[in-house]
Structures are given as structure tokens and as C-alpha cells.
Amino acid sequence: MIPPFSILQNMGISFEKTCAKSRRRTQNLTNPGDMSIMLDSVYKGEREKEEALFLKIILVIDIYDELNNGTSMTTYRFAEMLKKRGHEVHVLAAGSLCEPAYKANEKQYILATKLAHKQGFAFAEADEELFRRAFAGADVIHFLLPLWFEHKALKVAQEMNIPVSAAFHLQPDNVTYIIHMPWDFLSVGVYKFFNRTFYKHFDHIHCPSRFIADQLVKNGYKAKMHVISNGVDQAFAPPAVPKEEGELFHILMVGRLSPEKRQRVLIDAVAKSKYADRIQLHLAGRGPCKEALVKQGQALPHPPEFGFYEKEDLIRLIHSCDLYVHASYIEIEAISCMEAFACGLVPVICNSPKSATVQFALDDRSLFSPDDSDDLARKIDYWIEHPQERRSMSGAYAQQGERYRVSESVKAAEEMFAEVIRDHKEKSRGLK
Numbered sequence: 253m254i255p256p257f258s259i260l261q262n263m264g265i266s267f268e269k270t271c272a273k274s275r276r277r278t279q280n281l282t283n284p285g286d287m288s289i290m291l292d293s294v295y296k297g298e299r300e301k302e303e304a305l306f307l308k309i310i311l312v313i314d315i316y317d318e319l320n321n322g323t324s325m326t327t328y329r330f331a332e333m334l335k336k337r338g339h340e341v342h343v344l345a346a347g348s349l350c351e352p353a354y355k356a357n358e359k360q361y362i363l364a365t366k367l368a369h370k371q372g373f374a375f376a377e378a379d380e381e382l383f384r385r386a387f388a389g390a391d392v393i394h395f396l397l398p399l400w401f402e403h404k405a406l407k408v409a410q411e412m413n414i415p416v417s418a419a420f421h422l423q424p425d426n427v428t429y430i431i432h433m434p435w436d437f438l439s440v441g442v443y444k445f446f447n448r449t450f451y452k453h454f455d456h457i458h459c460p461s462r463f464i465a466d467q468l469v470k471n472g473y474k475a476k477m478h479v480i481s482n483g484v485d486q487a488f489a490p491p492a493v494p495k496e497e498g499e500l501f502h503i504l505m506v507g508r509l510s511p512e513k514r515q516r517v518l519i520d521a522v523a524k525s526k527y528a529d530r531i532q533l534h535l536a537g538r539g540p541c542k543e544a545l546v547k548q549g550q551a552l553p554h555p556p557e558f559g560f561y562e563k564e565d566l567i568r569l570i571h572s573c574d575l576y577v578h579a580s581y582i583e584i585e586a587i588s589c590m591e592a593f594a595c596g597l598v599p600v601i602c603n604s605p606k607s608a609t610v611q612f613a614l615d616d617r618s619l620f621s622p623d624d625s626d627d628l629a630r631k632i633d634y635w636i637e638h639p640q641e642r643r644s645m646s647g648a649y650a651q652q653g654e655r656y657r658v659s660e661s662v663k664a665a666e667e668m669f670a671e672v673i674r675d676h677k678e679k680s681r682g683l684k
Contacts, residue, residue: 307391307669308340310354312405314376314397317347322508322587323421326482327396333483333662344386344405346376354386356401370540371430371510378404390414392669394458397422398450406453415676417668418451419458420468425582425606429512443471451475455679456672458665460585463608478668482587483658487563490596490650491571494643500532500554501636502573504597506566506588507580509539509558514579514602516541519548519556520625521577527636529553534569536561536588570595574642575635581622583607594653596646600631614648617641 313327327343334341343350346358359365359377368374383405387393393409395402395418409416424442428434451457451468457475459465465477503522507513515535522531533556535545542558549556561569570576576592576599583589586609593599593612601609603619613619617635620628635642 305666305670306338306340307673308389309334309342309669310386310390310393311341311343311345312393312395312397312402313343313345314399314401315347315374316343316345316349317374323396326421326587329483329485329658330662330665333658334665337662337666342386344383346374354382356382359401367430371508372538375399376401380404380408383408384412387412387414392417392672394419394669395454398446403450406450410453413680415673416454417456417458417672418454419460420451420464421460421584422446423464423582423584423606426512429510429582434512440471443467447471447473455675456668458668461608461611463611464584476671478664480664480668481590481656481661482585483661484587484590484594484653484656485563485658487567488570488591488594488653490646494596495571495574497574497639499530501527501530501575502532502534503575503577503632504534504536504570504573504592505577505579506536506592507578507586509535509537509541509545511541512580512582513537513539513541514581514623515545516548517602517623517625517628518577518579519545519552521628521632522552524625524629525636526629526633530636531632532557534559534573536566536569566591567595570597573597575600575632577628577632578602578609579628580604580609581606583609585609586612590653590656593649594656596650598635598642598645598649600628600635612652614645614652617645 311327311331313323316324316327328349331341331343342354344354344356346356350356356376356379359375361375365375378401387409392415393405395406395416398418406416424439424446425434427442428438451473454475456478457468457473458478458480459468460480460482462479465479468477503518505515505518507515509515519533522528522533525531531552532554533549533552535556535558538560545556546558570592576589576597578586578589578599578601580586580602581604583604586607589599589601589609589612599612599618601607601613601619602622603610604622610619617631620631
């Protein structure tokens with residue numbers, strides 16, 4: 253077995269630095285005997301070896317504000333879980349959730365800012381002085397987006413010779429839909445632009461799904477791809493008492509109310525269902541298409557209920573529903589779908605070539621053809637007509653949810669950061 257001290261040194265983390273970080277967590281240790289006991293405990297065995305690596309991690313993202321978009325929510329959960337694992341974590345961004353010392357100003361762009369706000373997003377203003385203060389003493393800096401703020405921050409991190417990694421959360425197809433130009437050749441151009449201007453500077457990229465990792469390789473990305481799910485919070489679990497069948501059949505979809513999410517296809521499918529007069533549709537989310545969707549839904553016997561929910565309220569809503577539909581045409585992973593089936597809701601998922609969510613379907617009964625409201629209506633009718641099958645598959649989907657817990661994802665991220673630090677150290681030695 254390799255001695256833990258050697259492992260730390262090979263990763264570029266000195267014994268003194270590790271002890272200093274341990275002291276942050278052991279301020280009440282006042283004599284050498286206490287410290288000896290602490291070190292014996294920390295460096296004993298594989299589990300203790302992992303716990304010794306208390307890192308200072310900086311997460312860089314444009315906006316860390318209201319948790320109303322997937323990337324902000326992912327960042328929040330990721331940061332909190334890393335903290336629980338003993339790491340010192342700070343988020344460098346604009347937004348109300350940032351600590352004052354790590355808070356950037358919002359950058360205003362003439363056209364882009366208004367468009368971004370409609371999507372629940374904002375741009376941060378690059379500030380070299382802020383970057384240098386925030387990055388001081390960091391063990392690794394992890395970038396969650398490839399935009400101008402992150403681009404300028406990366407340059408500073410490189411100048412400071414700090415290990416860096418990146419995540420791929422911004423699917424180019426989402427960009428092309430936002431600007432109302434959903435063309436494949438343009439999406440390919442965005443992939444290549446992101447690589448040329450940003451991702452080519454990284455040796456390690458976190459990919460939330462195998463689907464997006466394959467897309468990056470296909471488009472010429474050379475870094476090592478770390479396929480790590482964004483993960484599901486432990487709170488999303490089946491109800492203690494299973495829901496009883498009621499007069500109405502409740503269908504849920506969670507996601508931004510925007511064109512690529514295809515809530516309109518779901519509303520069309522409900523209208524075509526044989527059981528339309530029994531279906532109550534719930535659309536959870538915000539976005540620019542709400543007005544149009546409200547208008548479309550007025551034609552249903554039971555118009556959709558719209559809302560934006562905090563975690564506890566969302567869990568209650570999931571538990572009150574009978575079926576989950578994920579109609580989105582474009583997805584890197586789809587945490588909302590994962591949260592639903594982790595609670596035991598059977599999903600019906602759009603079988604799109606641009607969506608990673610397809611991977612979660614356990615059989616064809618949980619898939620429908622893209623943009624085909626007739627096929628979706630048939631799948632909805634099937635699950636209404638077969639309640640026993642739905643109850644049986646509910647357990648299977650809840651069991652699948654256990655494979656994607658955020659606690660496991662964070663452990664995988666720790667392994668990635670360890671590799672990032674080790675490779676950075678070896679590369680630095682090679683340059684000397």
C-alpha cells in the first residue's frame with residue numbers, strides 16, 4: 253500500500269498544506285498529543301486518506317442567484333455537498349447567493365441581457381482584481397460555463413498556476429433555440445466555437461451524461477471526459493404512503509417554459525387522449541412561453557396548473573401525481589426527470605436524438621416519438637389503463653433513482669479533482 257503522505261505529494265499537496273487545512277477543522281486541538289491522534293485517524297486506511305484531502309475549491313459561474321435554472325441549482329447542490337464532505341468551497345459569480353468576497357457585478361449587454369433574463373439567467377462582469385483575490389490559496393478552480401466571465405477568469409487562474417477543470421452544462425442546441433435559429437449546422441459551429449475559445453485549455457471536462465461526452469468527442473474535444481451525473485438529492489424519494497387512485501389523473505412536467513422543452517406537445521397530447529376529461533396537467537417552471545402555453549391549455553377540460561416550487565413543495569407535488577412526462581427535445585441530463593422517477597413516478601420521455609434523458613427509460617412504454625403528440629397520447633392512455641403495471645414500474649424507477657444520488661456524484665467529482673491536481677503537478681514538473 254502506498255503511504256498516504258506519498259500520495260499527497262504525488263498529487264502536489266504538501267504535508268504541511270494538508271495539515272494546515274486539517275487545522276481549520278480542528279481549532280480546539282491544543283497539544284501535540286491531540287494532533288498526533290488526529291493525524292493517526294486521518295491517515296489510516298483508504299477512507300481516511302480521502303478525508304485528508306480537504307481542498308479549497310472555487311466554482312466559477314456567471315449567475316448564482318434564484319435557483320430557477322438547472323445550472324444554478326446544480327452548482328448550489330454541488331457546493332453544499334462538497335462542504336459536507338469537508339472541503340472549503342466558494343462560488344465566484346454575480347447574484348444574491350454569493351459571499352461578498354466572491355461576488356461579481358452583473359454585466360449589461362444591449363440585447364443579450366434582456367434575452368438572458370427571460371431565461372432566468374444573467375451575465376457576470378469580469379474583474380481581474382476580484383479573480384486574483386478569490387483564487388488566492390485555491391487548490392483547484394472548476395468552471396461551469398464557457399462564457400466571457402469564465403474565459404477571463406481562466407486566464408488569471410493560468411497565470412497563477414492553479415489547477416483547473418471545467419464542466420459542460422451549456423448544450424449548444426439550447427443556445428440556437430434561444431436565438432430562434434435551431435439549425436444543426438449552427439449547433440455544430442457552437443460546439444467548435446466553445447472548444448476553440450475555452451475548452452481546449454482544459455485536460456479534464458465534467459460531462460453530466462455519456463450522451464454529451466460523446467457529442468464533445470464527436471466535435472473534436474481532446475480532454476479526458478469525466479461522466480458524472482449531476483445527481484439527485486436524497487430528499488427525492490417515494491412517499492411513505494403510496495398515492496391512491498383518484499377521480500383525476502395527474503400528469504407532471506417540470507422544466508423551463510421555453511420552445512425546446514416542448515410543453516406544447518404535451519398539452520396537445522392531453523387534448524388527444526381518450527381520457528382528456530380525467531387529466532389534470534401540472535407544468536412546473538418559468539420561462540418566456542408561459543403566456544402562449546396558458547392560452548393553449550385553456551382548451552383542455554382541466555386547464556394546466558402552472559407554478560414554480562421550492563424543493564419541499566415540489567416533492568409534495570410529485571407525490572400527488574400519477575405520471576411524469578418529459579417532452580423536451582434537448583437535454584444534457586434532465587435533473588427534473590430524475591427527481592420525479594426517484595420519487596417513484598413512471599416517466600414518459602421524448603425519444604430525441606438531442607436528449608440524454610432517453611437513457612432513463614426502462615422500456616419502450618416510457619418513450620414517445622419526438623414532437624409526436626399522437627404517440628404521446630397513446631403512451632399516456634396506456635399508463636392510465638394499466639394502473640397495476642404503473643405501480644410495478646414505479647418501484648423499478650425508484651430503484652433506478654438510487655443509482656444517481658448526488659452524494660455518489662460528489663465522490664466521483666472528488667476523484668476527478670484529485671486527478672486534475674496530480675496531472676497539473678506532473679505537467680508543471682515537465683515544464684521546468
